[in-house]
Amino acid sequence: MENVIEISNLTKNYSSFTLNNVSFTVPKGCIMGLIGANGAGKSTTIKLMLNITRRNEGSVKIFGQDALENEEHIKQNIGVVFDESHFHDTLKASQICKIMSNVYKEWDNELFYQYLKRFKLPVDKKVKTYSRGMKMKLSIAVALSHNPKLLILDEPTSGLDPIVRNEILDIFLEFIEDEEHSILLSSHITSDLERIADYITLINHGEVIFSESKDDLIYNYGIFKGTNHQMKEINKQDFIGIRHTQFGFEALAKDCRKMAAKYPELIHDTAGIEDIMVFFVRGEE
Numbered sequence: 001m002e003n004v005i006e007i008s009n010l011t012k013n014y015s016s017f018t019l020n021n022v023s024f025t026v027p028k029g030c031i032m033g034l035i036g037a038n039g040a041g042k043s044t045t046i047k048l049m050l051n052i053t054r055r056n057e058g059s060v061k062i063f064g065q066d067a068l069e070n071e072e073h074i075k076q077n078i079g080v081v082f083d084e085s086h087f088h089d090t091l092k093a094s095q096i097c098k099i100m101s102n103v104y105k106e107w108d109n110e111l112f113y114q115y116l117k118r119f120k121l122p123v124d125k126k127v128k129t130y131s132r133g134m135k136m137k138l139s140i141a142v143a144l145s146h147n148p149k150l151l152i153l154d155e156p157t158s159g160l161d162p163i164v165r166n167e168i169l170d171i172f173l174e175f176i177e178d179e180e181h182s183i184l185l186s187s188h189i190t191s192d193l194e195r196i197a198d199y200i201t202l203i204n205h206g207e208v209i210f211s212e213s214k215d216d217l218i219y220n221y222g223i224f225k226g227t228n229h230q231m232k233e234i235n236k237q238d239f240i241g242i243r244h245t246q247f248g249f250e251a252l253a254k255d256c257r258k259m260a261a262k263y264p265e266l267i268h269d270t271a272g273i274e275d276i277m278v279f280f281v282r283g284e285e
């Protein structure tokens, strides 16, 4: 499968944080969800990809091209959304439209106005009168209106109500429908990713813990539960993390079926993306 993004050994050294040898790929036509705790390195990864921050080492290829050497061409073909609106408060959507038509060769006025209508955004009101959700929708409308092939989104649904979030997730799914368009998005809202992502990359303390298909993750991983007495009987190496609960313990296993055969006395269930992330990040308490 063709990759739209190829990140290899991306490294950034800050005084108190290192993004260390981050590598992962995003196949064309897919949605990749980037997850991790606060400060794990998700935004740093995105900023390095976009050359907003200078990397120390590693390479980034987007559309098969080096992201530093072909920055101008690549940026014409991607839509970017950060979790805060970057439009000046005094601008109106109609003025943003004019500005963007000078920035992007493929800017489509008609498409932009269609999104404004769809998102119920007033054309002639200043951005400062917009709510947070409206600002986010405006950013997404702008990101989509120059017909990009790839969207790179840093927490695009944070702080939005479930109705707006759902509306935005539907647009993302429509965007990749033709299998020619792709999305990389970071999010703390694992239920959003469970709904739309094809792949999940977990970053912890600046390192990639895994980058896998969501269906494989949900199929393979499992949560096991047992009593305090049963906890003494298990081999802790068989589990990624173990946490104490009111009734005993809960543990995450990477190969649910194998562990279910080895520990038939334990109750097990499928693990969600949030469970997997929490166990990997917290490990054994």
Ligand SMILES: Nc1ncnc2c1ncn2[C@@H]1O[C@H](COP(=O)(O)OP(=O)(O)OP(=O)(O)O)[C@@H](O)[C@H]1O
Pocket: 014, 015, 016, 017, 036, 037, 038, 039, 040, 041, 042, 043, 044, 045
């Ligand atoms: N310009 C900078 N100078 C120094 N340290 C920085 C800089 N930018 C980010 N960092 C540090 O890099 C680390 C990772 O930050 P980053 O914003 O990438 O995390 P994140 O995973 O996006 O977190 P969150 O989920 O909270 O948005 C943090 O410890 C942060 O303090």
